[in-house]
Amino acid sequence: MSVLFAVAPALPLDEAGKYVAGAFVAFVGVIVIYVAIMGVRLQRMSRELSELHRALEAREQGEAERAKGAAAR
Amino acid sequence: MYGKGLRALSLATFAALTATFALVFFYAPLDADQGFIQKIFYVHVPVAIVTLCAYVLGGIFAAIHLKTHDRGWDLRSYVVIHIALIFNVVGLLTGAIWAKASWGHWWVWDEPTLVSFLIVFLLFATYQPLRFSIEDPERQARYAAVFAVMAGAFVPLNFAAVRAATATVHPRTFGTTGGGLPSQMAWVFVVAIVAMALLFALMCCYEIAAKQTRWQLRALRRRLLGSDAVAPLGRSAAPALGEPSRSAPRESGRGSYPAEAPS
Numbered sequence: 001m002s003v004l005f006a007v008a009p010a011l012p013l014d015e016a017g018k019y020v021a022g023a024f025v026a027f028v029g030v031i032v033i034y035v036a037i038m039g040v041r042l043q044r045m046s047r048e049l050s051e052l053h054r055a056l057e058a059r060e061q062g063e064a065e066r067a068k069g070a071a072a073r
Numbered sequence: 074m075y076g077k078g079l080r081a082l083s084l085a086t087f088a089a090l091t092a093t094f095a096l097v098f099f100y101a102p103l104d105a106d107q108g109f110i111q112k113i114f115y116v117h118v119p120v121a122i123v124t125l126c127a128y129v130l131g132g133i134f135a136a137i138h139l140k141t142h143d144r145g146w147d148l149r150s151y152v153v154i155h156i157a158l159i160f161n162v163v164g165l166l167t168g169a170i171w172a173k174a175s176w177g178h179w180w181v182w183d184e185p186t187l188v189s190f191l192i193v194f195l196l197f198a199t200y201q202p203l204r205f206s207i208e209d210p211e212r213q214a215r216y217a218a219v220f221a222v223m224a225g226a227f228v229p230l231n232f233a234a235v236r237a238a239t240a241t242v243h244p245r246t247f248g249t250t251g252g253g254l255p256s257q258m259a260w261v262f263v264v265a266i267v268a269m270a271l272l273f274a275l276m277c278c279y280e281i282a283a284k285q286t287r288w289q290l291r292a293l294r295r296r297l298l299g300s301d302a303v304a305p306l307g308r309s310a311a312p313a314l315g316e317p318s319r320s321a322p323r324e325s326g327r328g329s330y331p332a333e334a335p336s
Contacts, residue, residue: 019170020110023117023170026170030163038283041287045283045286052293055298
């Protein structure tokens with residue numbers, strides 16, 4: 001990495017650097033916001049999926065109990 | 074399953090973006106005229122190019138939807154335009170920052186390139202409200218597709234008109250006479266375009282995968298708990314695949330919409 005920095009042009013952090021940083025931050029910022037929104041959506045879907053799993057388990061348990069009761073009779 | 078190949082695409086996008094940023098700051102030479110400020114070029118121009126191409130792509134997908142009545146194409150058209158709008162905002166923001174650094178103004182109203190890009194943004198910004206204003210999913214898809222085709226056709230016409238206009242201060246990336254980018258800059262520029270296109274494709278794939286997973290969850294809930302357990306979808310700009318159409322059923326098989334989301 002130090003070799004890379006040695007051959008790279010100097011990064012002037014004066015007036016120009018501020019604007020260049022601003023443009024790249026705007027670009028990366030929008031991606032980060034998008035990823036955050038996707039993360040929230042994913043959380044919501046995962047919550048819904050676990051809710052469905054619980055409902056399915058309760059349904060299967062009820063069916064098994066009914067079958068057991070019918071067999072006992 | 075949904076989101077197939079997302080990992081490979083994510084890795085490719087990450088590698089391409091990292092390579093772009095490294096090349097921009099450590100390989101591309103400083104511009105003789107603008108100096109360090111010109112580095113914004115490698116974000117602003119690829120984003121703008123990908124945005125305009127995406128609008129055209131959205132129009133093509135919408136045309137396919139009109140031809141086939143397959144709502145999967147409406148979804149693709151919607152997602153492509155949706156992500157293109159996000160890219161458009163990035164293009165406007167980075168352009169305004171570059172304009173301020175280079176010309177001393179955030180915005181120049183008498184510059185055709187800037188104003189035309191804003192007009193394209195405003196035109197496609199009406200796409201979402203248009204969809205939202207139509208409640209019936211079938212009509213929503215059809216009307217939105219007509220809009221997307223017309224607006225998509227407007228983009229290359231607009232681009233050609235701006236190229237024909239006498240430019241004032243905004244430079245031309247693909248010059249028609251002489252000059253052009255030096256080879257080192259051109260390579261970095263090409264890599265930047267590939268990276269932005271990959272990022273765009275990745276965001277579209279994520280969006281489509283998220284929507285399809287959501288519809289599958291709704292379908293699963295309906296099957297498991299009955300229709301009463303599924304809250305009716307509120308009015309939305311997004312296509313509602315898997316939801317029954319509220320309009321009269323179509324008589325022929327062609328044009329009937331699937332009960333489940335397509336894979």
